Amino acid sequence: MTARRVALIGAGGIAQTYLRLLGQARADEIVLAAVVDIDETAAERAARPFAVPAFTSHALARDSVDLDAVIVCTPPVTHATIASDFLRVGVSVLCEKPLTLDAAAARSLVAEARSSAALLSMAAKFRFVADVAEARRRLLDGEIGEVVQVDNTFAAVVPMEHRWTADRAVAGGGVIIDNGTHSVDLVRWFAGPIREVMAVEGPRQQGLEVEDNAQLLTRSTSGATGRIDLSWSLAIDEPWYLRVHGTDGAIDIGWRESRLRTAGNDWRRFGRGYDKLAAMGEQLRNFVAAVDGREPLAVGTDDAIASVEVIEAAYRSLGTQSFVPVAPPKPRVELAS
Numbered sequence: 001m002t003a004r005r006v007a008l009i010g011a012g013g014i015a016q017t018y019l020r021l022l023g024q025a026r027a028d029e030i031v032l033a034a035v036v037d038i039d040e041t042a043a044e045r046a047a048r049p050f051a052v053p054a055f056t057s058h059a060l061a062r063d064s065v066d067l068d069a070v071i072v073c074t075p076p077v078t079h080a081t082i083a084s085d086f087l088r089v090g091v092s093v094l095c096e097k098p099l100t101l102d103a104a105a106a107r108s109l110v111a112e113a114r115s116s117a118a119l120l121s122m123a124a125k126f127r128f129v130a131d132v133a134e135a136r137r138r139l140l141d142g143e144i145g146e147v148v149q150v151d152n153t154f155a156a157v158v159p160m161e162h163r164w165t166a167d168r169a170v171a172g173g174g175v176i177i178d179n180g181t182h183s184v185d186l187v188r189w190f191a192g193p194i195r196e197v198m199a200v201e202g203p204r205q206q207g208l209e210v211e212d213n214a215q216l217l218t219r220s221t222s223g224a225t226g227r228i229d230l231s232w233s234l235a236i237d238e239p240w241y242l243r244v245h246g247t248d249g250a251i252d253i254g255w256r257e258s259r260l261r262t263a264g265n266d267w268r269r270f271g272r273g274y275d276k277l278a279a280m281g282e283q284l285r286n287f288v289a290a291v292d293g294r295e296p297l298a299v300g301t302d303d304a305i306a307s308v309e310v311i312e313a314a315y316r317s318l319g320t321q322s323f324v325p326v327a328p329p330k331p332r333v334e335l336a337s
Helices: 013-024 040-050 058-064 076-087 103-115 130-140 175-191 276-292 301-317
Strands: 004-009 030-036 069-072 092-095 120-122 147-155 194-201 213-220 225-231 240-246 249-254 258-262 268-270
Touching: 004 013, 004 058, 004 276, 013 030, 013 040, 013 276, 030 040, 030 058, 058 076, 069 076, 069 276, 076 092, 076 103, 092 276, 103 120, 103 301, 120 301, 130 175, 130 240, 130 249, 130 258, 130 276, 147 175, 175 194, 175 213, 175 225, 175 240, 175 301, 194 301
Parallel strands: 004 030, 004 069, 069 092, 092 120, 147 225
Antiparallel strands: 147 240, 194 213, 213 225, 240 249, 249 258, 258 268
């Protein structure tokens, strides 16, 4: 097997986890071939331990290094351009969430991927958490019946004042597009495609230009509902970040362990909780295997588009106090008489 040559685009916070994983990876499966960051010092610092070139422009890396794939870890406003530039030359892309800032850009990017020989995947690390994967297997085996409701909470006190994540022009919004992208992917994975969504913003506690507290309600095509609590300013101290309620039982997925209860029975514990490094490692393994053609992408282009569409619909619903459809209505075409 020939090792896949990968470039890391962006050398900031999340990129450090990928660097750690690449340092541990099997040399016959994947190798880091270049690092890109607009901060030359950051790029060189990340590239030095791997003895690979550092660039301040993704275009320079694209034109200078033979690559099979890239991992895009830059701010969201840059995702569409960077991913497109690599897809056009047949380089596969694993892009950190959100895939793009709006659904039109996501659809355009996916169309490019489908017309090329390259793969496109959006990073959705929670799908690769061992407890989440086990919970979904148990759901598909029918242990808790049909899904009725999915509850998700991603809430902690995180000062955001000086982070680009809270810059609307760079990130596309606040906690809804940031943490909420993971949330809607999880709800979709357990309850099926989301048909409509309503978002309500809570009081802004950090003086940001974007929302730092929000709740989302969703309705899936299956009829199941979703309830999502998001915050950068509230410490909601719950052991379970995902709860799946079924007609015959429930599954609670937690930070330290998980549990399942079927009708008339006590809770049964399973799993070891959330392990970020292990989850991202499995995500990277799946991506490389898909590039090799050995297995399908766990998070495909339909998933990526859907996540962007749900988040975009959530922002459309803010302030309306009502559900809005995830897919916006098509413009009406008047026929000539």
